Amino acid sequence: MTITAVWSIASTADANAGDGLSVTEPGEVDDLVRRLAEPNAGPATIWHEGREPADSATGMLDHDVVAAVSGGYGYLSHIDTDHDYAVLDGDPESPALISEDAEFPAGSGVDPAVLAAALRDFLETGRRPKAVEWRTLDW
Template sequence: MTITAVWPIDSPDDPNDGDGLTLTEPEEVDGLVSRLAEPVAGAATVWHERREPVEEGSEMLDHDVCVLVREGYGYLSYIDVEHDLAVPVGEPESPAVSESDVAFPAGSGLRPEALTEALREFLTTGRRPSSLEWVAVEE
């Protein structure tokens, strides 16, 4: 299985700077989480290469996964054709985070190990990680 992650980099020299990784092995997820924990890394969009497009002929895939690491917590959101937008039930003390066009409520941040495990599950299954309890997000 393969997932691809892309994210913006906060760079004073290049406002369009970004980075990305393509992962095929579960142990590679550690590197992704470490890179997203860097202070200049923005929220990553992650997609699974084996998922289907929303409709035939479309380049838009049937899911949207967002990952952010801030203040020692990993934040994750997930939506697909079977699930409304949701975030995991995280650590109660994790703060709310809002950056550019992504927001996570307080209490939805995960310990980095839990985020890593959830992303490994997503890489392996291509489905919303069942190892987490999910809560719908009001849009």
């Protein structure tokens, strides 16, 4: 299985700066989480290469997964055809994370090791991770 992540990099020199990584082995997830924790790394859009598109004519995905690391916390959101939009049910002390690409409410941040465990679950199954607790949101 493979998951692919792409994210922006805040840069005054390059308005289009970004990075990405395809992960095929569970051990590579830790590298992804470390890279998302780097200064100026934005939230990553992540997709599972093994899932069928929702619309084969356009290639539109049937899921939307976003991960971020900020201030010592990991954040993850998920929506697919079987689940409503949800974020991790995290540490009540974790702050909200708001960027151009994603919004995570306060209390949805977890230890980055928990984020890594959730992403390994997603890599293995292609489904919403069961290794973590979720909180459904109405936006």
